[in-house]
Amino acid sequence: MTEPEPDGVEMLEVQRLRLIETAAPQVPSEHRFAMDRVWDEAVRANPGSLFDGPVVACAGLEWDGPCSLVLSWTRVTYRHYALRRVPGADALPSLFVVAVQPTDDGALLVGRMSPSTAAPGRWQLPGGSLEPPDAGEHLDEAALRDQAARELAEETGSDLEPAELTLWAVTCGENGSIGVFFRVAARPEPLLRERFTALLAAEAARGRDPELEEIALVRSAAEVARLAGPQVDYLEPIVRRHSRVWLGGGTCDAL
DSSP: OEEEOTTSOEEEOOSEEEEEEOOOOOOOHHHHHHHHHHHHHHHHHSTTTOOOOEEEEEEEEEEEETTEEEEEEEEEEGGGGGGGGSTTOOOOOBEEEEEEOBBTTSOEEEEEEOTTSSSTTOEEOSEEEOOOOOTTOOOOHHHHHHHHHHHHHHHHSOOOOGGGOEEEEEEEOGGGOEEEEEEOOOBOHHHHHHHHHHHHHHHHHTTOOOSEEEEEEEOSHHHHHTSSSOBOTTHHHHHHHHHHHHTTOOOGGGO
């Protein structure tokens, strides 16, 4: 059910995902004061790219059967992650969703974050942190699928129905952060580039910076390594997994 990777990212083979909300952790007062100081310093250093909005954090993972994972989550704000830079403090792992968009000839779409984002110049797949549900609503696999589809549309211009996304993998990476990956049906490369170009033009017409300033299509870890600039930790492991599946390697999805 787990697939170790040489770069420190753990790949979890998941077919079923169940989410359970838990209470937010209590942060000791001394850690809270230090957290606020670290956060305020980060905001001053990155004006306009950080905001203390609501976000979902991972409170725990537990297997309840082959390829079946239970994920406990809680409501925090982005400020909570400043605890990672407070000695002796415990910060919960972040939780994010990702859309895995292949082309019909086996490449994967990757994008480089714009200078105005919190991770300028970083190469990653379309996706983002999870927003907590409104009162009376539930966070489940369908809600994660909806957000992954929305992230794909907002970042690349490729819109599709959430039902077209399939749960594909879960990763555990830097700072214990948990990524939930949904695979999208393959599309022709010219179509993906056309929609991204149209999205850039629409954002420019609105006077806004796009989240991704550039896209690329990669087919191997070697091509990922040649991308200029920083990369998110899961990128090479996910491209390697995609390549194995594309070539017929077995995974939990094929069981």
